[in-house]
Amino acid sequence: MITYPFTAICGQEDFKLALTLCMIDPGLGGVLALGDKGTGKTTTVRGLSHLLQDIPFVNLPIGATEDRVLGTVKLDVLLNEKRLEIQPGLLAAAHHGVLYIDEVNLLSDYLMDVLLDAAATGGYYLERDTVSQWMESRFCLVGTMNPEEGNLRPQLLDRFGLSVHISTPTDKALRMEIVQRRVAFDTDAAAFAKHFRDEEALLSARIVAARTMLASVKILPDIYEVVSELCIQHQVEGMRADILLMKAARAHAAYHGQARVTTADVDAIQAFVLSHRSKQTPGSQPSSRESKPSGAGDKEGEPKKVNRI
CATH class of the missing domain: 3.40.50.300 (P-loop containing nucleotide triphosphate hydrolases)
Structure with missing residues (x-):
């Protein structure tokens, strides 16, 4: 199958x-x-x-x-x-x-x-x-x-x-793309899977490489400070959120082949950790102190160009 x-x-x-x-x-x-x-x-x-x-x-x-x-x-x-x-x-x-x-x-x-x-x-x-x-x-x-x-x-x-x-x-264009891809898959699953074979192999290799370098990714003191400030602002209970924010940011850095964690990595993953733990008033969204670099738009979670088949 x-x-x-x-x-x-x-x-x-x-x-x-x-x-x-x-x-x-x-x-x-x-x-x-x-x-x-x-x-x-x-x-x-x-x-x-x-x-x-x-x-x-x-x-x-x-x-x-x-x-x-x-x-x-x-x-x-x-x-x-x-x-x-x-x-x-x-x-x-x-x-x-x-x-x-x-x-x-x-x-x-x-x-x-x-x-x-x-x-x-x-x-x-x-x-x-x-x-x-x-x-x-x-x-x-x-x-x-x-x-x-x-x-x-x-x-x-x-x-x-x-x-x-x-x-x-x-979004109408996105809905159309989802339907187009599903119909194409249901019509000829083998041909559809073949079309994405190289992308699948590339992503798999990227994950393996990130696993390998994960332990060597450096976390500087200013990142620990950013994470602590976020957790205090969101009024989370315990220390689990702090630890998970740091681990997720490190994994994100490894995924992008970076030697160290940046505040852009913390920004990219903070909602994953804090959305179900935050006691902050809805509508207020604190972020880390440093904005994302101009070239960060190709990271996951950012708007992407959809490739049609």
């Missing part, structure tokens, strides 16, 4: 950038996408899984049982062969990959807590009768939801590292 190419998706630049940053630094803790139905949230996530084919992609159904998610003891092996064997769950299967949950707001609070704890600690204990076994599970958690169908508890919302809000496009 041919997947709609990640690079062919237009009108989702914020979501695509947030996902990309989490692929560069899985320590960001995943992405929550809130938005209207039919805006391509699931298509975007599936496109990411195809783009990075060397990583596991696990889709967690809303109705999955606890045993399906966490794992269980193989009773037939225990009874017939008198030995203990664990059947890994979806969490373990997502190790070093992406765990995707559509309509994440409808998942039970218990399973949501377990997922977020595993995402934060890199694993979980499978507790079954006399069995207590540690299961490695380091993954990028991606959740999509329509807020009209119910909200996440605030404490769970905060556990998602990044969040983006997706609305139905109102």
